[in-house]
Every structure is written in structure tokens, then in C-alpha cells.
Amino acid sequence: MANSFDHISISAVKVLARLAAKKAVEAELRAQGVRVTLVRPAEITTQANAYLAANPQLYDEARERAARLGMYEEPRRKSA
Numbered sequence: 001m002a003n004s005f006d007h008i009s010i011s012a013v014k015v016l017a018r019l020a021a022k023k024a025v026e027a028e029l030r031a032q033g034v035r036v037t038l039v040r041p042a043e044i045t046t047q048a049n050a051y052l053a054a055n056p057q058l059y060d061e062a063r064e065r066a067a068r069l070g071m072y073e074e075p076r077r078k079s080a
Contacts, residue, residue, distance in 0.1 A: 012071040016062035019050040 025047045026036045036044070052058055 001057060009066065012066045012069075013059060013062045016065055017052060017058045018048060019057070020058050020062060021048040024048075024055075025051050 022044060025044055029039060029044075031034050
């Protein structure tokens, strides 16, 4: 029987990866002297998406973090 909550595990990883990318973008902006509160959220999201695309290892880190938090289990293979 397939786990009906597998999609939640996958979603948790995606959310954690996006959050890490957003934090990295905000840190970069702060390092440049930009007040993050004055940057449109849509612009931060666009930059975070680009950062995530350029740094796919964030998904691996997010998977590890989700597993530590109990939000992710490796998908089980269906038996024949």
C-alpha cells in the first residue's frame, strides 16, 4: 500500500529548499547594503527561484533537514 502522505514529504523538502534560497538572497541583498524591507517580495521570490536553480544542492540539504525534523521519509518502492 502506497503512503498517501508521500506528497507532504516532497512538499516539505521543496518548501525548505525555497526558504533556504530566500534567506540566501536576503543575506546577499543585506551584504550589498540594500534594505530588504524595501524590496518587493515578488523580486525576492524571482531572485530566490534563480538562486535555487543555480544551487540544486539546496534540495539535498532540505531533504536532510526535513528528515531530521521528521517531515520526510524516503519513498518506498512498490513491490511487484
